[in-house]
Amino acid sequence: MNYFSSDFTLGILGGGQLGKMMLYTTRKFDIKTKVIDPSESAPSRLACDDFETGDLMDFDTVVNFGRTVDVLTFEIENVNVDALETLEDEGIKVFPSSKTLRTIQNKATQKLFYRDNDIPTSPFSRFAYTSEIKDAVDNGGLSYPFVWKSAQFGYDGMGVKIVRRYTDLIDLPNVECIAEELVPFKHELAVIVARNEDGDLKTYPVVEMEFHPEANQVEYVICPARIPDTIAKKAELVALRTASAFEHVGLLAVEMFQTQDDEILVNEVAPRPHNSGHYSIEGSYTSQFEQQIRAILNLPLGKTESTVAGVMVNLVGAEDYTGDVVYENIEKIMTMEGVTPHIYGKKQTRPFRKMGHVTIVNSDVNEARRIAEEVKKTIKVISATNTK
Amino acid sequence: MNYFSSDFTLGILGGGQLGKMMLYTTRKFDIKTKVIDPSESAPSRLACDDFETGDLMDFDTVVNFGRTVDVLTFEIENVNVDALETLEDEGIKVFPSSKTLRTIQNKATQKLFYRDNDIPTSPFSRFAYTSEIKDAVDNGGLSYPFVWKSAQFGYDGMGVKIVRRYTDLIDLPNVECIAEELVPFKHELAVIVARNEDGDLKTYPVVEMEFHPEANQVEYVICPARIPDTIAKKAELVALRTASAFEHVGLLAVEMFQTQDDEILVNEVAPRPHNSGHYSIEGSYTSQFEQQIRAILNLPLGKTESTVAGVMVNLVGAEDYTGDVVYENIEKIMTMEGVTPHIYGKKQTRPFRKMGHVTIVNSDVNEARRIAEEVKKTIKVISATNTK
Structure with missing residues (x-):
């Protein structure tokens, strides 16, 4: 198939921030896209060739949308998987596959899949x-x-x-x-695996999710993870085995625990670009979003190595603020070295809503981590009115 | 002014490939944009918030468009400069300024400007x-x-x-x-200078335009230039002096000759993102397109250093081919290490038309240059029918 021609259309279910960032690549490659999302103001409404609204859990909506495209993908897991299977039966390419998504959508089935495939899990x-x-x-x-x-x-x-x-x-x-x-882990790690239809496989470096010591929430995603090489190799292997077991096509983000005994256990997976790979836009030879496009279109996979170390901080709505969003001190963080804010384009903030992220790149991972802390202290996602 | 709010609109005159690549940044920052171009199928028609068609040389068209935005910029020099001046008089921010553009638009005036400001030129x-x-x-x-x-x-x-x-x-x-x-030069060099309204100045590294030995056409843009540090420093200083003389706001791409006697002479300048800076999307901490947005909105300037060496090859329409474009062997070049094609989205090719570019990044500039040669030999911009 000639993707670089106007005869080809890539369909994307979901028009959130992940889809929006995938569109950076389809614009760069001039690949025609069609996006469907329930919300008229979805972040992806721009930059695609066609945008429509619709319920992604509705069988008919998804089937009718899928029939108008050549390759169909999704940027969220909450889509009608029966519709995907029907489209596959009709000869539409759906990547990742309905089979993978069905296994992942149900956490019990997902866990049984690990057990059946000898993939270590709690x-x-x-x-x-x-x-x-x-x-x-x-x-x-x-x-x-x-x-x-x-x-x-x-x-x-x-x-x-x-x-x-x-x-x-x-x-x-x-x-x-x-x-x-409950696994008392040393680190939470993640590896993004990319696999195309030809079966070419590549893994991104192991990243580390650093938790807030009290709030028990991920505060920083750090690439490379500050762990010994032997542990990193082990995590990569487990991630590769997981993607292979799924015969996955596309990206598979594999979240893992490094236990106190340095065992690696798979926590869960996401069949799409993932928060743990956002750093790759600035830090990698090939961003995870470009890699997803390459993988699902069976194009050659790009180099997954990093050019620099990267730390990612999520921008979530501050507590006590609901309404028209204001990014307080965004210009201040832009004075800091190697700092890039990503604003998803959601007009309304509410407590803990994911509104964007900030990437900090530096040749030294510890320096990036230090600047990330400054970023986190400085920028606030609020609204004009405090609702406390 | 709060750029990160829906009350703000950035206007761009011209919807070609440079505008298109600027929109990667406005999407990332969620900055509202409005684009005008004569062609309905302009590469920027997607990814902006509003798109309209119109003649950029027509006074009324440009004035009326400019009145609907908060900051106005352009991605080509062929725009009605009287209209820009009128808009400035009315209080619309126009960056780069009408004064700079007027000087640059006329090559005689541009040369006189160098002479008047003690900037070395032939x-x-x-x-x-x-x-x-x-x-x-x-x-x-x-x-x-x-x-x-x-x-x-x-x-x-x-x-x-x-x-x-x-x-x-x-x-x-x-x-x-x-x-x-006629200057018999050793190298043609370029330096992109960024300056915001506050007067903050940053320069990108010196790049080298390598010419085809027979065709006398630029074949490769190479960053960093393979020249001694002392020459690079000299070129940077000349570029800085040029941007300061213009009191420039935005990017200024300064093209220079390194003479046989290692003198630096300014050839010409472009007040916008420039072909010689395309490598920066993959090779730099901050791409020239993001830097242009930062500069014209008076945001803090980003880091201009490279993370890796970059070589850029233009994709121009092959001789003897006119019609619906086909990118022959594009998938083959995507198997090569660190190679990213950029397809501008022009549907029709014709001989020598700029249809895209390819960036090759590598930790070693000589290896990037070697792969670039392979890329150039492999990919061809043709059409389904040979018109020879």
């Missing part, structure tokens, strides 16, 4: 309903503390909870879920 | 009409060979000719022109 139990967990604990089949995860569409902070005692269970939705052993 | 004579040149030669005021340049809107290959004998003059248009001494 021990877990599966429950049809949260209410069944209490019995398991009472019977001695499970003990506190553990991590509760909703099987379907779980997201950090919404579908995940650390359960330390019975009362922590009370507020949880009564849905299909898993209870995972 | 000796020249100015003529109201090409027909006056013969008399000057007959009177001994001028001798062959020399470079004839049309004063207005001269472009390489159209408004420039090396005149070695009387008959070379015959085909030239009878217009205002200059006759410049």
Whole structure:
């Protein structure tokens, strides 16, 4: 297929920030794109050739959209996977595949997949309903503390909870879920693997998610991870084995724990560009967004090495602010060396909403990390009115 | 002014490839943009917030467009400069300024400006009409060979000719022109200077334009230039002095000759992102396009150093091909290390039309140069039908 001609169209389900950043590459390569998103003001509404609104969970909407493109991809997992399968049956190329997405969409199925494929992951139990967990604990089949995860569409902070005692269970939705052993890890690591249809494989360097010591939230994504080479090699191998097991086409971001015993356990995966790879726009030979386009179009994969060290800080809406967004001190952080803000273009902020990110690159990773801390102290995502 | 709010609009005159690449940054920063270009299929028609068609040389069109934006810039020099001046008088910020553009638009005025400001440049004579040149030669005021340049809107290959004998003059248009001494140079160099309204100044590293030994055309732009440090320093200083003389706001690309005696002479300047800075998208901490946005919005300037060496090759339409463009072997060059094609999105090719460029980055400049040669031998910009 000639992607560099006006006869070809790439379809993208979802027009959020990940899709927006993928469009940097389709503009650069002049590849025709069509985007669908529920919101008329989605960040990707510009820079694509065609934009339409629609419900990505609706079977007919996704099938009808997919029939108008040559290759279909998605930038979020919450899309109608039956529709993707129908499109595949009709001969439309869908990458990553519906099979991969179906396995990943359900966290119980995802965990079983690791177990079936000999991919190291933390021990877990599966429950049809949260209410069944209490019995398991009472019977001695499970003990506190553990991590509760909703099987379907779980997201950090919404579908995940650390359960330390019975009362922590009370507020949880009564849905299909898993209870995972709480892993006291040294580091949370991630590796992005790229694989095209021809089976060419490349991995990005291991990145480290540095957590806030009290808030238990990722504060900095650091590339390269400040870990010994032997651990990095181990993490890369586990990531490669995971992508191979999925026979994945596209990017697969593999999040892992480095345990106290220096074991590597897969936590979860995302079949798309990922927050842990945002640094690559400034720090790598090939950004993860360009790599995703290369991989799903079966183009040769780009070089995944870094040209410089990179640290990424998320820009999330400050607590107590809701409304028209203001990026306080953005010009101040732009005076700092190697600092690039990325503003996703969401007009309204609310507490903890992902509004953008900032990349700090430097030839020295420790210096980048130091500047990142300054960035974090300086910029604030607020609104004109404090709603406290 | 808060650029990162929906109340602000940046206007861009011209929607060609340079504007298109500027829009990568306005999308990244979520800055609202409005673009005007004569062609409905201009490369920038996507990725801006608003696009309209119009004649950039028409006074009313430019004034009316300019009145709807907060800051106005241009990506080509062929715009109505009286309109820019009117807009400035009305309080619209126009960067680079109408004064700079007026000086640059006329090559005779540009040369006089260098002379008046003690900026080294090759000796020249100015003529109201090409027909006056013969008399000057007959009177001994001028001798062959020399470079004839049309004063207005001269472009390489159209408004420039090396005149070695009387008959070379015959085909030239009878217009205002200059006759410049032909400089036998060792290297053609370029330095891009960025300056914002506050007067902050930064220079990009010196790049080298390597010419084809026979065709006398630029084949490779190489960063850093393969010249001694002392020459590089000299070139940087001349470029800085030039930008300061213009009191320039925005990017100024300064093209220079390194003579056989290692003198630096300014050839000409461009008040915008420039072909000689395309490598910076992949090779620099801050791309020239981001830097232009930072400079004209009076934001802090980004770091201009390179992270890796870069070589740029233009993709121009092959001789004998006119029609719907085909990028032959584009996938083959994408297998080569550190190679990124940029496709501008012009649907029709014709001989020598600028259709895109390819950047090759590598930690070793000589290796990048070697791969660039392979790229040049491999990719061809053709059409489905050979028109020979």
